[in-house]
Amino acid sequence: MYDICSIGHITRDKIVTPDKTVYMAGGTSFYMTYGMSHLPRKVSYQLVTKVGEESQVDIEKIKRLGLDTICYPSRHTVFFENIYGKDFNGRTQKVRAKADPFTLEDVKTLQAKIFHLGSLLADDFAPEVVEYLATQGTVSIDVQGYLREVVGEDVRAVAWKDKERVLRCTGILKLNESEMVSIAGSSDTHEVGKRLAAMGVREVVMTLGSYGAVIYDGNRFYDIPPYQPEAVVDATGCGDTFSTGYLWCRVQGMDIEEAGRFASAMCSLKLEHSGPFDRTIEDIKRRMSGAAC
Numbered sequence: 001m002y003d004i005c006s007i008g009h010i011t012r013d014k015i016v017t018p019d020k021t022v023y024m025a026g027g028t029s030f031y032m033t034y035g036m037s038h039l040p041r042k043v044s045y046q047l048v049t050k051v052g053e054e055s056q057v058d059i060e061k062i063k064r065l066g067l068d069t070i071c072y073p074s075r076h077t078v079f080f081e082n083i084y085g086k087d088f089n090g091r092t093q094k095v096r097a098k099a100d101p102f103t104l105e106d107v108k109t110l111q112a113k114i115f116h117l118g119s120l121l122a123d124d125f126a127p128e129v130v131e132y133l134a135t136q137g138t139v140s141i142d143v144q145g146y147l148r149e150v151v152g153e154d155v156r157a158v159a160w161k162d163k164e165r166v167l168r169c170t171g172i173l174k175l176n177e178s179e180m181v182s183i184a185g186s187s188d189t190h191e192v193g194k195r196l197a198a199m200g201v202r203e204v205v206m207t208l209g210s211y212g213a214v215i216y217d218g219n220r221f222y223d224i225p226p227y228q229p230e231a232v233v234d235a236t237g238c239g240d241t242f243s244t245g246y247l248w249c250r251v252q253g254m255d256i257e258e259a260g261r262f263a264s265a266m267c268s269l270k271l272e273h274s275g276p277f278d279r280t281i282e283d284i285k286r287r288m289s290g291a292a293c
Helices: 028-037 053-063 127-134 143-147 163-167 177-184 189-198 238-250 256-270 281-289
Strands: 002-007 011-016 021-026 045-051 068-073 078-084 091-097 112-118 138-142 148-151 154-157 172-176 203-207 213-216 221-224
Touching (some): 002 028, 021 028, 028 112, 028 238, 045 053, 091 154, 112 238, 127 138, 138 238, 143 148, 143 172, 143 177, 172 177, 177 189, 189 203, 189 213, 189 221, 213 256, 221 256, 238 256, 256 281
Parallel strands (some): 002 112, 011 078, 138 172, 172 203
Antiparallel strands (some): 011 021, 203 213
16 A cells, blocks of 8 residues: 555656757656655655656656656557746647557556546546545545647647536645636636535645645645745756655645645745755755745
8 A cells, every 4th residue: 555656657858948958758747756856755655657658768757767767558648748938837738749648457456545636638547547546545636637638730729528527526625817717717816725625635835936835634725825036047857746745645644735835835946946846854844944936
């Protein structure tokens, strides 16, 4: 039995920022796995992913981190192109290739307290996969992939099919400002939190970029402050880094506010460079001890 099992595709990413173009692996599970590898091993962790032959070298690098990894074969690896302008809160995406979705057979042997589903595209996880995992532990979902599909190579916004069915099984849901409007019809955190809680979500985690985050547990709203990065270099993976810190704290029994502040500080450190989080828990604590924005 693992504390956290992250299920999602490892991607090949082309990241274009105003200053440079970088090629690297990516995806929710990639950023979470590397983030977890830099935190104390108080939490047992497993990665479950699916890639094509072209990404086996990335999987071997991940295995060398010393974290348990299951990699299923796929015809292709997901290949994203992320293009950022001056405003790092927004991006343009294209998908050059798609991987095979996760199936019920892929997850039936998994055991964990928290299953974090890093959805990248709308068909990554069928509803029956989520329903099954909810009988085995707490399901945590990053909503982003449920709201986008691929038409040609273009990423298009799409309504969340089976939203009510999936949310009934969701313990923790992470979403950002634009996703709030897409799935709850509002940018007001209090309205969104209450609507999603009414659908069955126990912890609604709403990240607000440079404004921090708001978390709702069905009874109380927690305002999580942002922490000032020394430089804003690359926002890719920041939401995934927030989820990493938050779940790492929550599975150990830390309260929502403490977990949110830890995740916010961790996220601000990630902003300072391209690639996944690569600092230490001491760096996170130092950032938390400084004045929040």
